């Protein structure tokens with residue numbers, strides 16, 4: 001049996017050579033130079049591998065600058081800016097700089113679920129990586145659903161949740177400095193967004209059912225806050241069980257791409273004052289679809305979004 005046939009490797013996606021990183025989620029794609037010039041076939045294989053492995057890792061992508069990162073991201077769909085956090089000048093990048101208020105994503109979440117059409121894919125590039133600490137952990141929300149007992153599946157199938165960017169920021173964090181709270185209040189929640197999503201949604205490509213929860217959930221529709229908190233904890237604990245996760249130890253110039261429709265993630269805040277800077281390209285997604293075919297709904301959003309404002313600026317300066 002050759003190395004490529006080993007169960008540790010997945011070679012079912014064209015020329016991609018993917019080594020599995022954990023039992024139920026995560027694959028490292030070896031020897032691929034990410035670029036906007038990749039063939040349509042390779043992009044198709046990456047999309048398919050992403051749906052299977054949920055998060056793909058790539059080492060040694062030092063050639064990617066902000067422009068190339070965005071151009072590569074655009075091969076997966078329309079790229080979008082964060083709805084409230086300003087992007088670095090002239091870009092739609094989302095930057096996490098640990099030295100600034102909003103730079104530490106140390107709470108379990110799926111990206112931007114406070115809008116109805118939340119992102120389908122996130123592409124994160126390690127620009128400055130600390131010497132130790134700062135790993136990111138992803139959880140497989142489809143596997144979490146699959147492993148639920150049928151009684152809990154039936155309960156979850158019927159629930160809808162209200163997601164908001166105005167959530168309880170300090171609730172699950174061990175240490176929240178004043179600077180971070182201020183950033184959350186003044187920047188992250190500068191405009192309030194709320195969306196209603198089914199707690200169980202059907203993946204548009206694989207048809208798998210997955211739990212859609214994370215820290216933006218405020219409460220469940222029709223339940224009190226106390227009841228919501230108890231049921232949320234029960235289901236969320238299923239998502240973040242260790243055997244359902246993969247932990248990535250970043251090196252400088254790594255890239256991680258995740259299927260935001262079937263994962264949650266958590267950036268471990270254990271690197272103290274060391275610099276850490278990562279930048280994300282985010283790809284527009286569709287509203288979630290419940291097991292009985294209903295789509296996510298907007299409850300509230302401001303008139304002009306950050307993304308629309310950036311589009312205007314780009315159009316004016318083009």
Ligand SMILES: [Fe+2]
Pocket residue numbers: 105109110111265
């Ligand atoms: Fe995130």
